[in-house]
Structures are given as structure tokens and as C-alpha cells.
Amino acid sequence: MAGEIPDLHALxxxxxxxxxxxxxxxxxxxxxxxxxGDNDPLPxxxxxxxLVKRLKAGRFRSTLFNLKVEGHDDxxxxxxxxxRDVVKDLPTHLDLMRLRRTTKINLFIPVExxxxxxxxxxxxGGVLTxxxxxxxxxxxxxDIPEKLVIDLGNADIGDTLTISAIExxxxxxxxxxxxxxxxxxSAPSGLKASDDDGDEADADEVPAIEQNDD
Numbered sequence: 148m149a150g151e152i153p154d155l156h157a158l159x160x161x162x163x164x165x166x167x168x169x170x171x172x173x174x175x176x177x178x179x180x181x182x183x184g185d186n187d188p189l190p191x192x193x194x195x196x197x198l199v200k201r202l203k204a205g206r207f208r209s210t211l212f213n214l215k216v217e218g219h220d221d222x223x224x225x226x227x228x229x230x231r232d233v234v235k236d237l238p239t240h241l242d243l244m245r246l247r248r249t250t251k252i253n254l255f256i257p258v259e260x261x262x263x264x265x266x267x268x269x270x271x272g273g274v275l276t277x278x279x280x281x282x283x284x285x286x287x288x289x290d291i292p293e294k295l296v297i298d299l300g301n302a303d304i305g306d307t308l309t310i311s312a313i314e315x316x317x318x319x320x321x322x323x324x325x326x327x328x329x330x331x332x333s334a335p336s337g338l339k340a341s342d343d344d345g346d347e348a349d350a351d352e353v354p355a356i357e358q359n360d361d
Contacts, residue, residue: 152223152291155212156197159219160190168240177238181214181224184245191216191243198238202229206255209283211291214243223288225252248289253322255281256292258313258329262300268332273304277330282310283322292316297329307331 160171160178167190168178176192201207207226214224224243232239246252258280263269282295295313302308309326321327 152211152213155193155201155214155224157191157193157214157216159216160192163190172239177241179241179243181216181222181243181245184222184247186245189216189219193241195238198241202238209253209255211246211252211254211288212243222246246288248287250288251285252288253283254286254291255283256286257281257294259294259296260299260330261296262298266299266302266332268302268304268306269299271304272335273332274335275299275302275330275332278328279330282313282329284315284319285322286316286319290316290318292319299332302332304332304334 157179158176160167162170171178171192172195174192175195177195177198179191179193181189181191208229210225212224212226214222223246225246226241227244228242229238230240231237258277260275260277263275266273266275269275284292286292292315295315297308297312299308307328308330309328310321310323311326312329315321
């Protein structure tokens with residue numbers, strides 16, 4: 148399970164329609180609606196500055212939130228749409244969907260690398276290059292992994308670590324249907340330069356073809 152699902156605080160919005168929405172914006176709020184599940188749609192307001200901050204942080208539409216609205220039970224939601232002002236590109240409305248524990252959703256899950264200090268390639272001076280610090284998975288809302296783990300204990304210089312190197316939790320799968328790269332262990336720059344010099348030296352040492360004067 149995910150260690151911490153971030154809270155998203157909102158207020159229940161009294162009144163519906165364009166007038167109530169305009170008043171919410173004048174009050175520094177962004178109107179929204181929570182739908183889905185077994186309950187009726189719930190009109191809400193979210194503080195404008197808080198929403199903009201989360202939007203700038205990225206992944207807002209693929210992050211699972213614990214929605215907290217006073218007077219209502221907490222519920223897990225995911226954003227389904229953010230409407231923006233066509234001129235200022237600022238949020239004017241958002242739609243949040245309630246999730247059942249069995250609902251399948253796409254989420255980005257962070258990757259953790261362990262035993263880097265014992266990896267043969269790292270001991271030789273190799274460099275771990277992380278291509279994907281997080282991986283988008285199709286997961287069940289009630290069973291979200293906190294992280295994915297890659298063991299570097301046997302990783303040597305030149306090794307490429309792909310998604311198949313990770314034991315995925317039951318019921319989850321990547322959104323990309325191929326064995327894509329997560330990270331690799333490359334040779335240190337000094338070793339690369341030495342190898343290049345060696346190749347050039349070998350080329351210089353190739354004996355010249357003797358010319359036959361006959």
C-alpha cells in the first residue's frame with residue numbers, strides 16, 4: 148500500500164449554477180464537483196492558491212488524493228478534468244471522481260534502488276544513471292504500492308536494468324507494453340577515455356601495406 152496518500156482539503160459549496168461558481172472565484176476559490184461511487188455529486192470549493200501549487204508540482208491528474216470535506220467522510224478521489232481560463236490559463240473548475248477499492252487507475256509509482264554500495268559496477272567506479280525515477284502503472288485503488296524496488300547487488304558496468312527486473316505487486320502492470328529501461332550502470336568517464344585512446348593506438352599500430360615495385 149502507498150505509504151501516504153496526500154490530503155486534499157475542500158469546502159462544501161452552497162448553491163449551484165454559474166452565480167455560485169462566480170462567487171466562489173471572487174472569494175479566492177475554485178469550484179468543483181465530486182462524482183461517482185454510490186453517493187450523489189458533491190459541489191465543492193478548493194482554495195485557488197492551494198490548487199495552483201499542486202498543479203505546478205505536476206502529476207495532478209494521475210495522483211490519488213484523500214479528499215477531506217468537513218461534514219463528510221474522507222474519500223479517495225482522482226482528478227478527471229481541470230478547466231482553465233482560455234486567456235490566463237488559470238484553473239476555473241475541476242472534476243474529481245470517487246474511487247472504489249476495486250477501481251483500476253493509472254498512477255506514477257517511485258522507484259527505489261537498494262544495495263548500490265555493494266554493486267560490482269559501482270565499486271569499480273561505474274555510474275548509476277536513472278532513466279525513470281518513477282513508473283506509471285495500472286493499479287487497484289485499494290492496493291497501491293508505496294514504491295518499486297530494484298536490487299543493484301549484482302549490477303556490473305554495462306548492465307541495463309529494465310522493468311522486467313522489478314517484481315511487480317499482484318494486480319499491477321505497466322502502462323507501456325514493452326520491457327523499457329529503468330536505469331543502467333555505465334563506465335566512469337576516465338575509463339571511457341582510456342578505452343577510446345586504446346582504440347586509436349591500435350589503429351595507429353596497423354602496419355602499412357608494403358608496396359611492390361615490380
